[in-house]
Amino acid sequence: MSYKYIFVDRPAEGVGRVRLNRPKALNALNSPLMDEVNEAMLAFNGDAGIGAMILTGSDKAFAAGADIKEMDGKTPIDMLMTVSLIERFDMKQLSKPVIAAVSGYALGGGCEIAMACDMIVASETALFGQPEINLGIIPGAGGTQRLTRAVGKALAMEIMLSDRKLTAEEALRHGLVNRVAPLDEYMDVAIGIAQKIARRSQVAIRLTKDAVNKTYEMTLEEGLAYERRNFLVAFGSEDKAEGMRAFIEKRRAEWTNR
Numbered sequence: 001m002s003y004k005y006i007f008v009d010r011p012a013e014g015v016g017r018v019r020l021n022r023p024k025a026l027n028a029l030n031s032p033l034m035d036e037v038n039e040a041m042l043a044f045n046g047d048a049g050i051g052a053m054i055l056t057g058s059d060k061a062f063a064a065g066a067d068i069k070e071m072d073g074k075t076p077i078d079m080l081m082t083v084s085l086i087e088r089f090d091m092k093q094l095s096k097p098v099i100a101a102v103s104g105y106a107l108g109g110g111c112e113i114a115m116a117c118d119m120i121v122a123s124e125t126a127l128f129g130q131p132e133i134n135l136g137i138i139p140g141a142g143g144t145q146r147l148t149r150a151v152g153k154a155l156a157m158e159i160m161l162s163d164r165k166l167t168a169e170e171a172l173r174h175g176l177v178n179r180v181a182p183l184d185e186y187m188d189v190a191i192g193i194a195q196k197i198a199r200r201s202q203v204a205i206r207l208t209k210d211a212v213n214k215t216y217e218m219t220l221e222e223g224l225a226y227e228r229r230n231f232l233v234a235f236g237s238e239d240k241a242e243g244m245r246a247f248i249e250k251r252r253a254e255w256t257n258r
């Protein structure tokens with residue numbers, strides 16, 4: 001499959017990577033780009049040889065947001081009738097973990113897409129923000145919700161109401177990102193984490209991701225019941241039998257992902 005706005009590759013065994021490639025527009029997220037991202041991620045998700053995915057941009061820009069030139073002149077009804085950014089990046093359909101490898105600008109929809117991933121690895125130059133307020137609009141792809149849950153209300157308000165940007169170090173301190181690494185290392189860090197995930201039982205990985213994500217949608221009691229259900233499903237897997245046997249026999253487990 002050849003794409004116009006993205007590069008797709010496998011930088012390590014079991015790892016699928018999608019790189020946004022609209023350099024002149026700092027990877028502004030136009031509709032065809034988002035369609036390509038969605039198609040490529042869904043293809044990796046359905047590929048038994050892939051255990052984890054990386055979504056990234058360039059060193060200069062992860063993504064500077066939704067394409068303002070595309071949105072200019074659009075009416076509410078135009079927007080209503082369009083599939084939204086986040087629907088185009090259909091996280092709900094991705095059962096495999098996705099790591100955002102972020103360098104440079106991650107603004108507006110770019111920040112929102114990074115936050116929709118399961119983890120964020122940032123380069124020291126990464127800059128996170130929701131500058132929609134400067135355009136007379138508000139975040140529309142999860143920013144008011146995901147950012148607030150990640151960094152807390154006080155800081156989230158400042159970021160969204162006054163266009164305060166967060167450096168990588170600040171983002172790490174406030175729990176928005178997993179790791180910060182030098183510019184020439186952040187991609188290797190992201191690939192390393194993705195490889196660690198891809199080498200595990202994909203049954204257990206899928207059930208874990210699913211249960212963690214339910215935290216945001218359930219009460220504690222409901223979440224605990226959901227976790228228990230997934231735990232019992234894992235207990236029925238061949239990988240559970242193999243994992244425990246391998247531990248007792250002091251050898252490496254051979255996962256079959258069944």
Ligand code: DAK
Pocket residue numbers: 024025026028029064065066067068069079082083084085086105107108109110131132134135139140141
């Ligand atoms: N859209 C379109 N083009 C962009 C862009 C963007 N978001 N960001 C940058 N570019 C383009 C610039 O127009 C410029 O192109 P030319 O004029 O040269 O053709 C090129 O990229 C380089 O940009 P600059 O010349 O501005 O570069 P600087 O280094 O001076 O500044 C910057 C970099 C990132 C600080 C600046 O470009 C900037 O402020 N960009 C805009 C950032 C922004 O406001 N982002 C939020 C966009 S609103 C939705 C859900 C969510 C959303 C939409 C819909 N639905 C549910 C339907 C999300 C909305 C947003 O993300």
